[in-house]
Amino acid sequence: MQNYEERKCMQLKKIYLDNAATTQVDERVLEEMQRVFLENYGNASSLHSFGQNALEEMEKSREKIARILGAKPKEIYFTSGGTESNNAAIKGIMNLNEKNKLIVSSIEHPSIIKTAEYLKEKGKKVFFAQVNEKGIIKIDELEKQIDSNTSLISVMHSNNEIGSIQPIKEIAEMCETKKVLFHSDIVQSTAKIKIDLNKLNLNLASVSGHKFYGPKGVGLLFVKEGTKIEPLIHGGGQEKKIRSGTENIPGIVGLAKALELTEENREQEMNRQEKLRDKLIKGLNEIKKSKLNGHETKRLANNVNFSFFGVEGEALITLLDFEGIQASTGSACSSKNLKISHVLEAIGLDHIWAHGSLRLSLGKNNTEKEIDYTLEKIPLVVEKLRKMSSVKI
Ligand SMILES: Cc1ncc(COP(=O)(O)O)c(C=O)c1O
Known part of the structure; x- marks a missing residue:
């Protein structure tokens, strides 16, 4: 059997630019988890x-975790990840509250969008708040939708596809004034942007460990x-009866370790990734009939999302994979689905542009050499696909 180092080296021959989908577990996280698996395997x-x-x-x-995120320990409930946390937050509030209206942004992760649609089917009033062409929420329109029947608003901190960062503090203040509860999916922002839950004034927030080198x-x-x-889950009453089920202690320890490690040099690492991101954006902008999706500056330091006119996103991903570059088109979770991403649709992108979208998401293992190689390959692959395309450029 190969050891961790050998496996890591083999994988690094591939250029992994899909860190928004998931990340490689940090070796130090794995060590901590292994210790707990083997030594402290009791049931809590x-x-x-x-x-x-x-x-x-x-x-x-x-x-x-509470210390790093600016929360009290008793405010942290462990779950199986972002999807469960989002479901638990939205259903947990909407099922309890007499007020019937839920507002979510139109670019939320499917674990929010589908939950909202489910609740709508069950008779709740649901409003999908629009974003502008850069993927930033239209606060004025959101505010107009808040009425005395509104129970909860959910707006993600940053978007997983186009990386746009939302004015969360402003929305939270508005929610407080209007006496409406506020949830934010901070899955993509955690460990990239300083999160102080206390200062952000949120009622609820969702986090997932595998987005920052922790376990899935x-x-x-x-x-x-x-x-x-x-x-959401009933049973033995663990997590103060909010989330039953035997706790995943190795996973929880891994989650805490991963958060601690990323926090140690978060600022420095994010500055480094931002430089690589900007190099990618500059290079890809030189390809004719290409465009950056999302906001130029209010975007995650590791996110690049481009569209290439007349190119099929899935073909682009496949050819890039042949070149050793791992990327995604639309949202990784639904990239097997040929439907256009709801996020690209929400920012008003034409179908022909949306079909040719490419997301590159950086992580701590990416080097400048890899970015140079990627910038060499993408224009060649785009040109090849355009030659085969029936669409006139
Ligand atoms: C913004 C966002 N929310 C929620 C999730 C779901 O998290 P998990 O994979 O832990 O269920 C993801 C994962 O893709 C995400 O990017």
């Missing part, structure tokens, strides 16, 4: 010392003290 609900050790691991992790299948829901939600 058990009264014996193995159980108590597991409980201690979990509570230390909760404290660490673990995340958390922040619920501000005093905000009441109904549990």
